[in-house]
Amino acid sequence: MSISENILKIRQEIPETVCLVAVSKTKPSSAILEAYGVGQRIFGENKVQELCSKQAELPKDIQWHFIGHLQTNKVKYIAPFVSLIHSVDSLKLMQEINKEAQKNNRIIHCLLEFHIATEESKFGLNYQEARALLTSAEYAGMENISIDGVMGMASFTDDAKTIHKEFQGLSHIYQELKTEFFSNQEHFGIISMGMSDDYPIAIQEGSTMVRVGSSIFGKR
Numbered sequence: 001m002s003i004s005e006n007i008l009k010i011r012q013e014i015p016e017t018v019c020l021v022a023v024s025k026t027k028p029s030s031a032i033l034e035a036y037g038v039g040q041r042i043f044g045e046n047k048v049q050e051l052c053s054k055q056a057e058l059p060k061d062i063q064w065h066f067i068g069h070l071q072t073n074k075v076k077y078i079a080p081f082v083s084l085i086h087s088v089d090s091l092k093l094m095q096e097i098n099k100e101a102q103k104n105n106r107i108i109h110c111l112l113e114f115h116i117a118t119e120e121s122k123f124g125l126n127y128q129e130a131r132a133l134l135t136s137a138e139y140a141g142m143e144n145i146s147i148d149g150v151m152g153m154a155s156f157t158d159d160a161k162t163i164h165k166e167f168q169g170l171s172h173i174y175q176e177l178k179t180e181f182f183s184n185q186e187h188f189g190i191i192s193m194g195m196s197d198d199y200p201i202a203i204q205e206g207s208t209m210v211r212v213g214s215s216i217f218g219k220r
């Protein structure tokens with residue numbers, strides 16, 4: 001099937017309320033334009049340089065999401081245009097995003113990344129770490145950053161039960177944060193979970209945003 005057929009098929013499969021991020025990393029601009037042609041406007045990239053060069057040459061109404069690990073020294077390159085950063089996992093990174101957002105006279109929308117897989121990974125917070133961030137004096141003073149929800153990746157496994165459990169865990173974290181820090185704050189509404197192999201499970205467990213790459217654009 002073609003890229004446009006894949007997009008239309010996935011759009012039909014998922015509820016209208018679930019946002020589809022088309023993960024275009026490593027794929028050429030021509031592939032993005034094919035998806036754009038059937039109405040896709042949200043694309044996800046995980047490398048700063050690749051994101052910046054695609055942003056420069058592609059239509060300006062594309063909303064670019066940054067989904068990879070973000071180094072503080074590279075925030076400045078995406079700060080002028082990025083529409084959502086999915087991978088915030090430290091106070092230092094939040095401070096840098098806030099600073100660069102301020103320079104660009106805008107608010108940058110972000111998600112807190114949580115470590116929910118059993119696998120070892122360097123990235124992602126646990127609940128205590130997130131609480132430490134959200135109760136810090138530094139965060140209280142940040143006027144140019146908006147925390148809009150949470151993001152996580154399940155273990156790389158065929159065991160559906162494990163994947164269900166991990167996504168359930170992230171939904172639970174979202175609810176707890178909502179109650180403790182963001183009650184009555186409409187903007188805190190995103191649970192970004194689910195990729196090509198597990199997005200149906202993620203949606204069953206409450207995902208509001210799926211990040212789908214290979215099922216749209218083919219193998220990388």
Ligand SMILES: *Cc1c(COP(=O)(O)O)cnc(C)c1O
Binds near residue numbers: 023068195211214
């Ligand atoms: C690559 C990537 C995806 C998409 O993965 P697919 O399995 O190709 O759908 C989603 N989220 C993150 C963070 C990624 O790096």
